[in-house]
Amino acid sequence: MNHTPASACPVCQGRGKTDFSSTDLMFGGDTRYDYHRCTECGLVYQHPLPAGETIAGFYPENYIVYVEPTRTRFTPRERLYLKKRLGYTHIDAPAGGRPKAVTDVVPWVPDGKVLDIGCGNGEYLLRMQSIGWQCTGVEFNDKAASICRRHGLNIVQGDLAEAGFADNSFDFVTAHHLIEHVPDPHALMAEIARITRPGGSVLIRTPNSESLGRRFFGRHWYANDVPRHICLYSEQNLALLASQHGLTASRTLKPVKPKLVLRSLDYKLGNRGKPSKKRKMRKWASKLYVPAASLSGRGDELFMLFTRQGGQGTAS
Numbered sequence: 001m002n003h004t005p006a007s008a009c010p011v012c013q014g015r016g017k018t019d020f021s022s023t024d025l026m027f028g029g030d031t032r033y034d035y036h037r038c039t040e041c042g043l044v045y046q047h048p049l050p051a052g053e054t055i056a057g058f059y060p061e062n063y064i065v066y067v068e069p070t071r072t073r074f075t076p077r078e079r080l081y082l083k084k085r086l087g088y089t090h091i092d093a094p095a096g097g098r099p100k101a102v103t104d105v106v107p108w109v110p111d112g113k114v115l116d117i118g119c120g121n122g123e124y125l126l127r128m129q130s131i132g133w134q135c136t137g138v139e140f141n142d143k144a145a146s147i148c149r150r151h152g153l154n155i156v157q158g159d160l161a162e163a164g165f166a167d168n169s170f171d172f173v174t175a176h177h178l179i180e181h182v183p184d185p186h187a188l189m190a191e192i193a194r195i196t197r198p199g200g201s202v203l204i205r206t207p208n209s210e211s212l213g214r215r216f217f218g219r220h221w222y223a224n225d226v227p228r229h230i231c232l233y234s235e236q237n238l239a240l241l242a243s244q245h246g247l248t249a250s251r252t253l254k255p256v257k258p259k260l261v262l263r264s265l266d267y268k269l270g271n272r273g274k275p276s277k278k279r280k281m282r283k284w285a286s287k288l289y290v291p292a293a294s295l296s297g298r299g300d301e302l303f304m305l306f307t308r309q310g311g312q313g314t315a316s
């Protein structure tokens with residue numbers, strides 16, 4: 001491992017020390033990237049933090065292949081949950097049956113406006129639109145933005161800062177697996193807080209740096225996604241970051257994803273043949289990971305809901 005000098009954490013400015021070093025395990029290459037861990041808040045981050053032009057080079061054309069959205073409506077059981085538990089009394093739902101929990105939706109806000117940052121092909125926004133939300137997306141990718149527009153969505157192409165939304169524009173702001181790609185988390189969170197109305201909600205989804213899978217696999221953990229994932233968060237440092245911008249954590253989930261174990265195993269074994277997800281014994285073994293990660297509270301993903309307070313905080 002190539003040890004580099006101590007650094008300053010991009011969340012709390014604490015002292016960072018070398019955590020791990022790796023090449024790009026997804027696309028190959030010999031370039032090694034160093035990651036530090038903050039001795040204060042525990043953030044894991046690439047050091048040195050890459051600049052914009054460097055970051056653009058991390059993403060080959062086949063990194064994400066956008067396709068037409070398929071799951072554009074909630075299932076009947078999900079709609080029943082929304083109607084009974086979250087106040088969506090205006091939507092159609094079966095009269096009986098067993099509701100299925102929906103975790104990425106907040107209680108109904110009449111005439112509510114939602115923004116999805118990095119909305120991809122718009123599948124999530126189309127589901128939100130189907131239950132009455134006024135939807136807007138921000139998306140950088142040309143193809144993804146064009147797919148969204150074909151489906152009638154209001155899309156701003158570019159990054160969030162370029163969109164120039166007015167203060168207090170949205171009741172609900174979401175960022176699904178976006179923040180880990182951003183080298184300046186304070187700038188992103190400050191902008192999110194500015195455009196969210198007081199009392200509004202913010203949903204952040206990102207890999208969990210304290211997951212059981214990462215503990216097992218180390219640098220081979222699939223969700224490290226070196227070098228594209230610039231910062232890896234824990235529940236504590238993500239809450240710390242948000243709090244400095246007037247956002248208070250109101251709910252945290254840590255979903256477990258066995259597929260990450262199988263993909264990480266392929267990295268660990270250097271497997272370039274038949275993937276582990278298509279090997280019955282390995283798939284069976286990966287299911288043992290679910291109770292272990294769940295019972296330890298160390299799931300693979302952070303799913304954190306925040307409420308914006310009356311005023312915005314100031315980053316230190």
